[in-house]
Amino acid sequence: MKRNYYKSDDLKKFKNITDWNPDLGEKFFEYYNSVFKEGTLSTREKSLIALAVSHVVQCPYCIEAYTRDGLQKGIEKSEMMEAVHVGAAIRSGASLVHGVQMMNVYDKLSM
Amino acid sequence: MVSKSLKARNSLLSSTKRQLEILSNGIFSEGGLPKFDSNLVAYELNAPRPLKLEILQVNVGYMCNQVCAHCHVDAGPDRKEMMSRETMELCLDVLKKTKVKTIDLTGGAPEMHPDFLWFVTQIRLTDVEEIIVRSNLTIIMANKKYHNLPHFFKQNKVHIISSLPFYKKNKTDSQRGDGVFNQSITALKLLNSVGYGKSNSNLHLDLVYNPSGAFLPANEKILEKEFKKALKIDFNIDFNQLFAITNLPISRFLDYLIASENYEDYMSSLVEAFNPKAVANLMCTNTLSVSWDGLLYDCDFNQMLGLKVASPISHLRNFNLGLLQERKICISQHCYGCTAGSGSSCQGTVV
């Protein structure tokens, strides 16, 4: 039997997390839906942020959901890819900036 | 890019029977997704019934200068079906006999019909309040003989509803063909120049957005804002309203869904997005659709699926509004396209 940790159909079951804890589950979804409403930032901007973060946290469910959401909102592939690069740049930057830590430790310990 | 209609390609899907079989089996078989009628029952909703007839939508023929990938009419230059003048006269009789407020001319490209100008002028002589022409825009630029259309529309106070899949070139051309975007922009500028689409003018120019792929449209109001902003900044173009229309799984769009292996997911997303509130305002409740040969349908979609009205009155020839209003509307799984999200009709969302 082929076993996969991720199944794309599971995205549809996301709402079932409330079954085992309705209180927290419902609070989460209410919060989530409020976050994505049109606010100071447009729903379009929020969708692009979500897409970039989805890549940073490497969530296949979110990547599918926010690619679809972007298409619906008329976001173009060039914009999506730029957003992904923003996420990737922050992620690699966050790794690299720790190089300073390494340098500090190295220098401190070295004669 | 498709260059011929399914019919000219002898595709299996050019058979309406085959399309209806697909829509009623597969993912909609026992144990799969609920069929549209049983879903209405599950939501304790009545099936849509004809209310007051307000709109007569007349499809004057399936010929079109374009061959859009998503076209539910399977229109194209190779389609020869065309309404006869006698049938047009029968339409005029109906307008005179009933209190229909709006006549909505569609196709194909209705402007390609040789009697189009005559027909519109004759309609103007009736009491009908509003004449809608669904213009694909590029037809205005396609040939010199159409360049005067903006003036003709203005003279006859035609309300223009035009499809423009997106405010940028790539997405428009990928759905409707190379060069369509630039020609559409030129046509929109011409329409603006005679007074269409200006906020202080009564010459209405609305645009239709429909997704260029296997996904549902986003919020109509937000899209309208973006279209208005982009078209104004990039091209100084004005228009009145944007209608977001969901693509229904019929004809070439169904063919695309199946070929791209999106059919099941698309149908699931329509079913998941089912909005019970959309049912009360379905287009088929106030519209009748007429085909080029004078047959009557509940809507243009049913026309393309060959689902004639379930009534002894099935042709304009023996039109009887009272009897027609007693009919049951023919529904199938394509109807999920009209009830997804904020709903969808030829006038955009319905909720």
Ligand code: SF4
């Ligand atoms: S969608 Fe409209 S413009 Fe495109 S082929 Fe069909 S009828 Fe013609």
Ligand code: SF4
């Ligand atoms: S497809 Fe036609 S019959 Fe079905 S719900 Fe839509 S308008 Fe009504």
